[in-house]
Amino acid sequence: MKKLYRLFYKDLFLTNRLFAALAASVVFFLFSFFFPWLGVLPGLFFWTVLALFLIDVMMLYRSSKGVFARRHAPERLSNGDENELGIYIENLYPFNVSIGIIDEIPFQFQKRDIWFKTTLKQQQHKLINYLLRPTKRGEYEFGAVRVFVKTPLGLIRRRYTFSQDETLPVYPSFLQMRKYELMAISNRLNEIGIKKIRRLGHSLEFEQVKNYVAGDDFRTINWKATGRHGTLMTNIYTDEKSQHVYCVIDKSRTMKMPFEGLSLLDYAINASLVLSNVALLKEDKAGLITIAEKLGSVVPADKKATQINRILEVLYKEKTRYLETNMELLYSTIRRVLKQRSLVVFFTNFESMSGLERQLPFLKRISRFHLLLVVFFENTELQKLSEEPATNVEDIYIKTIAEKFAYDKKLIVKELAKHGIQSILSTPQNLTINTINRYLELKAKQKI
Structure with missing residues (x-):
């Protein structure tokens, strides 16, 4: 039981909307001292906020698996290039949710703004792509994918942690090589x-004999093949x-x-x-x-x-x-x-x-x-x-x-x-x- 409570408080985050509602409730109670005609309105407002808070908690915690997330990463990263990674996210709740995602990328990138926001309808899934450019070769350690979920009420967030620790090697620029x-x-x-280079003469590496066409070098005409075929034939050479x-x-x-x-x-x-x-x-x-x-x-x-x-x-x-x-x-x-x-x-x-x-x-x-x-x-x-x-x-x-x-x-x-x-x-x-x-x-x- 203690473990469940600990997990509950650990993954529960209050939003600005809840704090704004509580602040408005305090203001209502303050004004009730100067304006008696407000009557029970401040108390009614406060209990409404509290009821909505409990409803929000029940909606988010009704299921142990409300969302699913997974990082899509290549087997290795290319040094000095923009490497594409992705996060697959799926909503398993029976209602629409607003989602914030933090991907724990390696410390070598020195980036603290890997935060993605999106909305998902019930049973909807998305793939969020982003780019990383490593500048050093070696091993890069990725951490967990953390997902923060809000209901349409938006008073609290529930955090889901998907452990996906993995180490990706960063190799010399193989993406540039493939290009x-x-x-x-x-x-x-x-x-x-890459410039087109004009060849001076030809190499000694023979490739084939073909029909002569206008523009071919007349010095490469193969006179023996020409005599056999009755038409001009020319030798084709390739780089050694x-x-x-x-x-x-x-x-x-x-x-x-x-x-x-x-x-x-x-x-x-x-x-x-x-x-x-x-x-x-x-x-x-x-x-x-x-x-x-x-x-x-x-x-x-x-x-x-x-x-x-x-x-x-x-x-x-x-x-x-x-x-x-x-x-x-x-x-x-x-x-x-x-x-x-x-x-x-x-x-x-x-x-x-x-x-x-x-x-x-x-x-x-x-x-x-x-x-x-x-x-x-x-x-x-x-x-x-x-x-x-x-x-x-x-x-x-x-x-x-x-x-x-x-x-x-x-x-x-x-x-x-x-x-x-x-x-x-x-x-x-x-x-x-x-x-x-x-x-x-x-x-x-x-x-x-």
Whole structure:
């Protein structure tokens, strides 16, 4: 019995409407001292409110299962993307109810406004959808779904708690990967910013012979097939396949810098996952190396169907470290693991020329044996500062420093080009598109 009373008081909440009615009752009793003609009206009003309160309690507590709720969540969440979740709610009462729902989302989101209001008719059900955007990889713990129910009288609320504790892993941006995958399969990558690359000449990978049509390159006419068929026939070539594409991710302290909630490492991880998937769709072999002051993970290049899952599982566990990159170790690892000429996409960050100068000797050595593409980040915050008008001496000083850092980034691009090293200077938001564009460009120009 004590347990039932405890549960009753624990799940019973008084509403503002009840407090307003009680306040009105007090006012009536107060006025009755000055206006005797009110008579029994204040007492009648008070007992009416009390009767309605008891009726409200009986309506809500007449059944132990008045409503049902359940959270609908995917098996895993995609880092940096808007993930859709839902709450299924069903009214089992024989009357209409007003409902408020609290979903206990993980503390990592730092959100306290996950409150949904809706109304349900008797035996009606709804699915309420909402979006969550995680900004860190790892495990996110969800709690219970709490539902607060009001009758049309609205004097009290009854709370229902549906224990649905679950832990969802947050993986690198597989939603972004799927989007690019669908575009690549249907040859519609240009719709999301991927440029159409003009091919210079053709590769040595023969595909088929077909009838010549106006606009075909006359240099690809197959004269033997033309003689056999009596009509002009032309050879069709495709991009060379089974080329090795390695994403090398720097996990040092330079990649800890955050932009829009995500660290540079997370941007690099998301771009690496998408690039690896596009390379596999192009029938190339994708591989992965992570490095900081010591070697992280190494996934040898392959084009098996399970390769993208292997890369995804490795990227899920990677974290930023707080020392500088051991470039000598990176060079020796590349020489040991990469057995043939490959495209090496090195995701890192340089904030000054001195930072480049420390790594340049090793980058030059890598570029002797492989096609090296260095991808680093444009500091968008400094770019905004350099574009703002200066109104005082302090603003002039800040703007000058910001412009100097931006200029150093451009000097880094020129310095890398001087030594025959490809580079991409990109904002974090456009990193994926810029990287895929350069990969397709290098492939079309047969530089791999």
